[in-house]
Amino acid sequence: MAASMKKHPMPEQDPAVRAHNFEEVALGYDEETAVAEAGRCLNCKVPQCRKGCPVQVNIPAFISKVKERDFDGAISIIKESNSLPAVCGRVCPQESQCEKHCVLGKKGEPVGIGRLERFAADWQMAKDEEITPMHFAPDAQKVAVIGAGPAGLTCAGALARKGYRVTIFEALHVAGGVLSYGIPEFRLPKDKVVRKEIANLEKMGVKIELDSVAGRLYTVDELMQEEGFDAVFVGTGAGLPRFMGIPGENLNGVYSANEFLTRCNLMKAYQFPKYATPIHVGKHVAVVGGGNVAMDAARTALRLGAEHVYIVYRRSMEEIPARAEEVHHAKEEGIDFRLLNNPVEVIGDEKGWVKALRCVRMALGEPDASGRRRPVPMEGSKFQLEVDTVIIAIGTGPNPIVASTTPGMDTNKRGNIIADEETGATTKEGVFAGGDIVTGAATVILAMGAGKKAAAAMDEYLKRKKEA
Amino acid sequence: MFRVLRKKELSPGVFDYDVEAPRVAKKALPGQFIVLRVNEEGERIPLTIADFAPEAGFVKIIFQVVGASTAALAAVAEGESILDFVGPLGQPSRIGSDMGTVVFIGGGIGVAPVYPIARAVHEAGNKVISILGAKTKDILILEEEMRSVSDEVIVTTDDGSYGVKGFVTTALQQLVERGEKIHQVTAIGPGIMMKSVADATRPLGIKTIVSLNPIMVDGTGMCGGCRVQVGDETKFACVDGPEFDGHLVDFAGLMSRGRMYREQEAEAKDHVCNIGLGR
Ligand SMILES: Cc1cc2nc3c(=O)[nH]c(=O)nc-3n(C[C@H](O)[C@H](O)[C@H](O)COP(=O)(O)OP(=O)(O)OC[C@H]3O[C@@H](n4cnc5c(N)ncnc54)[C@H](O)[C@@H]3O)c2cc1C
Ligand SMILES: Cc1cc2nc3c(=O)[nH]c(=O)nc-3n(C[C@H](O)[C@H](O)[C@H](O)COP(=O)(O)OP(=O)(O)OC[C@H]3O[C@@H](n4cnc5c(N)ncnc54)[C@H](O)[C@@H]3O)c2cc1C
Ligand code: SF4
Ligand code: SF4
Ligand code: FES
Numbered sequence: 001m002a003a004s005m006k007k008h009p010m011p012e013q014d015p016a017v018r019a020h021n022f023e024e025v026a027l028g029y030d031e032e033t034a035v036a037e038a039g040r041c042l043n044c045k046v047p048q049c050r051k052g053c054p055v056q057v058n059i060p061a062f063i064s065k066v067k068e069r070d071f072d073g074a075i076s077i078i079k080e081s082n083s084l085p086a087v088c089g090r091v092c093p094q095e096s097q098c099e100k101h102c103v104l105g106k107k108g109e110p111v112g113i114g115r116l117e118r119f120a121a122d123w124q125m126a127k128d129e130e131i132t133p134m135h136f137a138p139d140a141q142k143v144a145v146i147g148a149g150p151a152g153l154t155c156a157g158a159l160a161r162k163g164y165r166v167t168i169f170e171a172l173h174v175a176g177g178v179l180s181y182g183i184p185e186f187r188l189p190k191d192k193v194v195r196k197e198i199a200n201l202e203k204m205g206v207k208i209e210l211d212s213v214a215g216r217l218y219t220v221d222e223l224m225q226e227e228g229f230d231a232v233f234v235g236t237g238a239g240l241p242r243f244m245g246i247p248g249e250n251l252n253g254v255y256s257a258n259e260f261l262t263r264c265n266l267m268k269a270y271q272f273p274k275y276a277t278p279i280h281v282g283k284h285v286a287v288v289g290g291g292n293v294a295m296d297a298a299r300t301a302l303r304l305g306a307e308h309v310y311i312v313y314r315r316s317m318e319e320i321p322a323r324a325e326e327v328h329h330a331k332e333e334g335i336d337f338r339l340l341n342n343p344v345e346v347i348g349d350e351k352g353w354v355k356a357l358r359c360v361r362m363a364l365g366e367p368d369a370s371g372r373r374r375p376v377p378m379e380g381s382k383f384q385l386e387v388d389t390v391i392i393a394i395g396t397g398p399n400p401i402v403a404s405t406t407p408g409m410d411t412n413k414r415g416n417i418i419a420d421e422e423t424g425a426t427t428k429e430g431v432f433a434g435g436d437i438v439t440g441a442a443t444v445i446l447a448m449g450a451g452k453k454a455a456a457a458m459d460e461y462l463k464r465k466k467e468a
Numbered sequence: 469m470f471r472v473l474r475k476k477e478l479s480p481g482v483f484d485y486d487v488e489a490p491r492v493a494k495k496a497l498p499g500q501f502i503v504l505r506v507n508e509e510g511e512r513i514p515l516t517i518a519d520f521a522p523e524a525g526f527v528k529i530i531f532q533v534v535g536a537s538t539a540a541l542a543a544v545a546e547g548e549s550i551l552d553f554v555g556p557l558g559q560p561s562r563i564g565s566d567m568g569t570v571v572f573i574g575g576g577i578g579v580a581p582v583y584p585i586a587r588a589v590h591e592a593g594n595k596v597i598s599i600l601g602a603k604t605k606d607i608l609i610l611e612e613e614m615r616s617v618s619d620e621v622i623v624t625t626d627d628g629s630y631g632v633k634g635f636v637t638t639a640l641q642q643l644v645e646r647g648e649k650i651h652q653v654t655a656i657g658p659g660i661m662m663k664s665v666a667d668a669t670r671p672l673g674i675k676t677i678v679s680l681n682p683i684m685v686d687g688t689g690m691c692g693g694c695r696v697q698v699g700d701e702t703k704f705a706c707v708d709g710p711e712f713d714g715h716l717v718d719f720a721g722l723m724s725r726g727r728m729y730r731e732q733e734a735e736a737k738d739h740v741c742n743i744g745l746g747r
Binding site: 171172173181210211212213216217218239240241243245249250252253255256258259262263267268272273274275276277278280351352399400401 | 492555697727732733
């Protein structure tokens with residue numbers, strides 16, 4: 001019998017309800033649905049899906065285990081290549097990675113690989129697995145990891161498992177990087193998923209020093225020369241928000257998405273005044289940009305009580321870079337997409353607050369360097385959106401604190417650290433780097449992949465160093 | 469956790485804490501600041517490093533109770549701890565031995581951040597003249613300390629209860645009139661004071677450094693909340709500053725952004741007072 005052409009639908013909170021709460025939107029498959037969805041997989045001899053996964057999860061093998069209801073078996077196969085499956089199952093852009101290549105996708109919908117991965121991971125988390133602490137040899141070498149985002153956490157975990165003593169230095173008061181301060185609760189639950197993964201690392205024996213800004217508290221050289229670390233991994237992410245450079249951008253009511261999301265996710269401004277950090281959400285909000293960050297900011301604004309939220313994006317729906325599921329969810333929740341529109345000025349009132357966003361309509365011209373058709377402004381097409389909050393989500397650049405205090409570690413002209421793609425080795429001996437600080441803003445799974453590759457190379461390096 | 473080793477009330481509502489933070493104390497330099505969070509529900513607020521003791525392992529902060537977070541901080545007793553204490557942040561002050569005559573101007577609580585910078589400039593062998601401004605005599609802080617690191621100290625009070633009656637700019641004007649050759653002015657205090665100082669020194673061509681205090685969240689360059697217009701550029705005060713050329717700063721924008729949460733701040737302060745944390 002031919003397999004069904006469609007994925008088993010994901011149970012979700014009703015859009016009208018979820019637009020006003022921070023609970024997770026997608027509820028996850030139950031056992032029966034997971035087994036049935038796993039049943040759609042053809043267990044291909046040459047699984048195309050694996051090619052699409054940046055860390056090559058053995059997809060057919062784990063799905064077969066789900067089919068057999070051997071969920072323990074499924075999760076251990078996934079964990080061979082992916083240490084944060086509960087995260088990736090939720091946030092990977094599957095439609096452009098694993099699921100894009102699934103053969104079933106040719107005629108119907110691909111297997112719900114991400115949903116199955118999430119199911120297996122959640123199933124295991126619900127059981128509260130026992131973590132055995134590592135025993136470190138008395139002469140075990142020490143590794144410092146800078147930044148507790150997906151790249152740093154993955155690198156730290158892999159090295160600890162090999163018996164190195166790992167200390168992570170994290171600038172913020174919470175570990176997790178973007179998983180904690182950026183991606184909202186309704187997409188990635190913090191206590192249920194993120195904190196738990198981090199706690200497991202700590203149980204294993206990884207030390208996490210919060211409130212520690214590397215480059216200020218310790219430079220990379222000091223870590224190696226004075227604090228006794230034999231190697232350093234830099235995973236500081238792409239954290240420096242970009243602005244558009246248009247008039248009015250410093251008015252009150254204009255936020256970077258980072259600030260808006262940090263106030264909400266990290267500082268819990270949605271529980272103000274119990275939590276002391278304030279946030280301003282107007283009635284009418286314009287979010288500029290079309291990536292995951294823009295979707296998250298828009299949907300967060302809605303949940304904080306905004307009446308009308310626009311996404312202002314200069315290209316068309318074809319080019320929108322956000323995960324398909326997020327765009328779909330945002331539309332369902334009533335976000336108003338203004339495509340082929342580009343802001344040119346933020347207009348303020350006499351008190352210095354935003355009162356409107358002036359935009360210009362765009363048309364798509366010739367393809368640019370990225371292969372996407374370049375938007376060009378249309379003559380005489382200016383118009384205004386009456387809004388009282390503007391959130392800029394047009395991307396982030398590398399934070400310079402570590403690079404500028406580490407002589408010998410070279411950066412490219414954009415300020416990203418130069419690192420070997422396969423090993424993460426930088427131009428400075430003993431220093432490795434990976435994740436968004438190297439690639440520019442990318443994805444969780446790519447950052448994890450970089451952390452993992454670097455850990456393998458660091459292991460080699462440390463062995464050589466010990467012998468020398 | 470970061471223990472408050474010593475707590476003093478310098479003047480009503482102004483506190484001086486020595487906070488146990490050995491790692492920060494070792495790396496701190498004049499002109500830098502820390503970001504702290506009192507407790508789990510707390511906001512991240514920036515405070516200048518008012519002094520530091522690398523050997524004894526503590527950092528001094530001096531703060532004024534203005535809203536919810538500073539009220540919650542003031543409620544921490546000696547021996548109790550603060551949850552988070554991150555630093556040192558920001559660029560240190562530029563200090564050299566050939567600075568000539570430097571006039572330090574501290575307005576109100578601004579005297580606290582001025583002190584370690586003035587001390588370092590003085591120790592480097594430069595002439596230091598300090599102008600300390602306060603609304604009235606009772607709230608003047610750190611006068612003794614400033615005298616110990618200055619060649620001359622002028623106090624101004626708005627009401628004339630002590631020293632020169634008038635604003636810090638009155639005293640600055642007097643220095644200029646008496647023919648004092650001033651090579652640099654460093655002014656730290658309320659936005660309006662720094663603006664007045666910059667306006668006064670601009671026509672005289674005296675290099676003027678100000679230390680800005682916009683609203684901050686992370687203090688590491690991640691949120692952009694602390695952005696200020698300096699000349700043609702947008703700068704992030706937490707990583708590019710907090711010190712900038714006073715003649716280039718858009719003070720009107722800075723002060724306007726500082727008022728962004730005024731209504732919510734009032735609400736938060738009520739909340740802190742109602743649950744008994746405040747004073
Ligand atoms: C709002 C938002 C939504 C996103 N949604 C998705 C999604 O759905 N799917 C997806 O795949 N990707 C998504 N991304 C992208 C993804 O989160 C990033 O690509 C990924 O987190 C990069 O990981 P990283 O470890 O390189 O850096 P980060 O996650 O940025 O972590 C870096 C860490 O380093 C710390 N740090 C920085 N400087 C220092 C220093 N000097 N000392 C100590 N610590 C320091 C930071 O505080 C941070 O904790 C999203 C990003 C954002 C902002
Ligand atoms: C680099 C820097 C150094 C500073 N050093 C000192 C110091 O040594 N002593 C001192 O008393 N104060 C200092 N401040 C100001 C201090 O951070 C604010 O007074 C404090 O955050 C107010 O918090 P609150 O909740 O008590 O008051 P609120 O009622 O929240 O605010 C009162 C005013 O403080 C400012 N403010 C509020 N939140 C913040 C924030 N997160 N960051 C910055 N400003 C904010 C706003 O302008 C606001 O109008 C400094 C600020 C900066 C940026
Ligand atoms: S890690 Fe991401 S890309 Fe790989 S299989 Fe899982 S969901 Fe797909
Ligand atoms: S390509 Fe699709 S059907 Fe084939 S193994 Fe992968 S998930 Fe299963
Ligand atoms: S405080 Fe966030 S960037 Fe400066």
